[in-house]
Amino acid sequence: MSMKSVQFVAEEARAAAARFPLALSLCAAACVTAWSMIGGPQPEPHLRVILMLTFGFGAALFYALALVNENFPLPAPARPWHLTLAGVLFLVFFFFRFAGAEGLDYGDRFAQWAFVVIMLAAFAPYIGSGEPLAMWQFDRRLAERGAVSAVYTVVSFAGISLALAAVDKLLGVKVDEKAYQYLWAFAGLVFWPLHFMGATPARPGELASGFAYPRGLKLFTQYVLLPLASVYFLILYAYMARILVTQQWPQGWVSWLTSSASVLGLAAFLLLYPVSDLPENRWIRTFSRGFCAAALPLLLMLFAAVYKRVAQYGLTEHRYFLIALGLWLCGIFLYFLFSRRPDIRRVPMSLALLAAFTSAGPWGAYSAGLASQSARLERLLAGNGLLAGGKAVKADRELPAEVRQGISGALDYILLYHGPETLKKYFPPDHPALAGARVAGRGGKPAVDLMSFLGQEYVDRWALAGSSSLSIRSDQSGMALAGYDRAFSFRAQPPG
Structure with a gap:
């Protein structure tokens, strides 16, 4: 140097x-x-x-x-x-x-x-x-x-x-x-x-004057990003046609592909923004308006897929964020469609406001997710005779696997994201499973112990999904044992 x-x-x-x-x-x-x-x-x-x-x-x-x-x-x-x-x-x-x-x-x-x-x-x-x-x-x-x-x-x-x-x-x-x-x-x-x-x-x-647009960036955006986003949209429209023919609800996974493809296309248009007014690049504005219009029906499919998941399993932070992202994409695409001269400053400004607005308060993702999952847990407990006077009680029979899986999932979520305090409303506050901080992952010992308190066996969220794998989980806290460093308990969950 x-x-x-x-x-x-x-x-x-x-x-x-x-x-x-x-x-x-x-x-x-x-x-x-x-x-x-x-x-x-x-x-x-x-x-x-x-x-x-x-x-x-x-x-x-x-x-x-x-x-x-x-x-x-x-x-x-x-x-x-x-x-x-x-x-x-x-x-x-x-x-x-x-x-x-x-x-x-x-x-x-x-x-x-x-x-x-x-x-x-x-x-x-x-x-x-x-x-x-x-x-x-x-x-x-x-x-x-x-x-x-x-x-x-x-x-x-x-x-x-x-x-x-x-x-x-x-x-x-x-x-x-x-x-x-x-x-x-x-x-x-x-x-x-x-x-x-x-x-x-x-x-x-x-910085607005006297700069040359990078040719490599234009080639990458025009011949890589835009074709990829277009291919994703074609696949999603084919899937939408299949839904209309079979009359089946869209799968939850499609919502992530829809949002990813929409964001990818939006990013491509933002990258091409400086050259979109050049005479030889007028196709960019035409293509971008067509892309924005084509994204709107797919975003409706996204909302349908998320609605199905929320109706089945309740609202979580990530589903909340997906809904918020979908609404923002609808708004920004409509803005680009009907604005004669779109101002790209609206993109980061609106994203910052949206992220800040959804971060706190009773309307925020974390409060809404906890409220939804707590209500779901309460419905499952009350509907299956596991709630008396607002407190969890032991069942006198083994519940169906689907019900046990739903209760296990709600306990997992609350323990993993919000800690044990919320569950003290239903379970004895001095229960050992509620004594520590939040667990390190799904299927941890606290959720298993709380299911045992209800007289039920914990059911993993993948156990009833037709998987051919064997799920093995361990209690990561461990316990002291003479002659050994630590002792850990393992639990094997066969499929089906």
């Missing part, structure tokens, strides 16, 4: 530190937290993971807020530091609100708010005004730089790791294995964001 290259990288790093001091400080805090977990066993490791993720989330949040402060004049009497203070308060709330969450529940919430922040960063410089074309160019640069920074990070880590290994093996200087973990934490949590933020355009409003 030449001296000029080193100087350029150093200047980029200094510029990033000057523009995004809070974001990079939180990156460093996340790295230090990760190092503290590498050092050895620590008290409350779960909280340390939450803290590290919160620092990482905060880095992305303050990066986006810095872009807002740079480009959007806040109405009086607000000042830029007011927005920063609001970000600090939200970050503190984010940590303490979800500090007790675990597993999939926290993972979903974190991913949802991370998505909100990513969308905010995508349109932050263009909230008040700005050319849609400038936003497209800004986001393209960020995406390209993110990929380049990832390559730099991986290559740098691999190169330094190889050098450390050579020092260890060839020169006999002992290198602790944890050194590689420390190095990876620094590379991913400090070097990557520093390298990425250093290339953030300083004047995003001027």
